[in-house]
Amino acid sequence: MGNFKLKEHKRDIEELSKLAQKSSLINQELFLKYQVKRGLRDLDGKGVLVGLTEIGEVHSYIIDENEMIPVPGRLMYRGIDVTDLADGFIKSGRNGFEETCYLLLFGNLPNKKQLADFEQILADYRYLPDSFVRDMILNAPSKDMMNVLARSVLTFYSYDDRADDTSIANVLEQCIRLIACFPSIAVYGYHAYSHYHENKSLFIHSPKPELSTAENILHMLRPDSQYTKLESTLLDLALVLHAEHGGGNNSSFVTHVVTSSGTDTYSVMSAALGSLKGPRHGGANIKVVQMFDDMKKNLKDWNSDTEIEEYLMKLLKKEAFDCSGLIYGIGHAVYSISDPRCLVLKEYAQELAKEKGLEAEFNLYSKVEELAPRVIAEVRKMYKGVSANVDFYSGFVYKMLGIPNEMFTPIFAISRIAGWSAHRIEEIVNAGKIIRPAYKSVAQRREYIDIEER
Secondary structure (H helix, E strand, O other): OOOOOOHHHHHHHHHHHHHHHHHHOOOHHHHHHOOOOOOOOOOOOOOOOOOOOOOEEEEEEEEEOOEEEEEEEEEEEOOEEHHHHHHHHHHOOOOOHHHHHHHHHHOOOOOHHHHHHHHHHHHHHOOOOOOHHHHHHHOOOOOOHHHHHHHHHHHHHHHOOOOOOOOHHHHHHHHHHHHHHHHHHHHHHHHHHHHHHHOOOOOOOOOOOOOOHHHHHHHHHOOOOOOOHHHHHHHHHHHHHHOOOOOOOHHHHHHHHHHOOOOOHHHHHHHHHHHHHOOOOOOHHHHHHHHHHHHHHHOOOOOOHHHHHHHHHHHHOOOOOOOOOOOOOEOOOOOOOOOHHHHHHHHHHHHHHHHHOOHHHHHHHHHHHHHHHHHHHHHOOOOOOOOEOHHHHHHHHHHHOOOOHHHHHHHHHHHHHHHHHHHHHHHHHHOOOOOOOOOOOOOOOOOOOOHHHO
């Protein structure tokens, strides 16, 4: 496939882009004047209420005498604390992602038979349509696995005789099929990229029906299909912790917005994937790993608080790494004191670090987690505290599991498709109107000028 031929217009496009940028710039003071609410990062930290959900709840503060008081973060799936959910299946030696999918979709924890039946449905739906891998993935390899997922989802429309049927039964079947297929699409997309763009050997392992989602990812991703119990447990835990985060996160809100238009499941999920692909949403864990790689090159002593603080200060002053002024993995739109997902993941990440002989690197992560909030408080005026978020350790976990950077955000998508599916069904059941928030025009009124007089 050839590249788009735009070179002859490059200078014209550059000039036009300046006009487009100038005409799009809005005076930032107007956002304050009209009290525009863009989300939980606004100064009051409240955002704007646009919907109701029973699927997920994010709790990070209490109101005391009309004042927001930050508290340790909690995340609930259908009213159940995610830490209790994780403790439950880990203590019994089970993987929990399939159980979590059932809970999000159907509102209650499954009994043994319900879980076994649901796992069998997922196993049967894991296989992609005939020739799909060859035609959609191998014949058109992409350098971005989120692109592979999005166009594969849109192509599923052509394979579905009832693609536009928005009845709950049909939408549920479509969603379950996507939940089941996402791991294969993402992993095969990576192997195609690795082979055609990096000249590595190509191998394709079919999913095994007896394996869980996490186990199948490791089985299909690795040339020898081998993995340890701790590795599959930790990847499964990461999937559970990323499966849902309330209806207000960007991609889940996109799911509600696009669903409210009455469109098909494949259009909705491709839109959600487009949202998650953005580095402000799903790509942060890659930045965390890259930031630490740069940090390790610049630190002489990984145990020196002074050296670490100096590097963090350089990050904030835009003098280190990508000069963005950010310490990636620190801070969250909702959580101030702690991100519960980070706390759970950190505990098991430490175990895997011991197994992999990477304790020194884990200790560096812990040091940065401890020191970063203090450094940020010295440099910036904050209206609320900051703490490490789930991206801080998830990238490190994926790195220890040998998962390539190109797969980090797709792993997020493999997990979050469960939450998106629940939100799509919830929107169909409850919505009678299209979601259409208000935008206020602040353009000056002008008269039309005839083309001969311009």
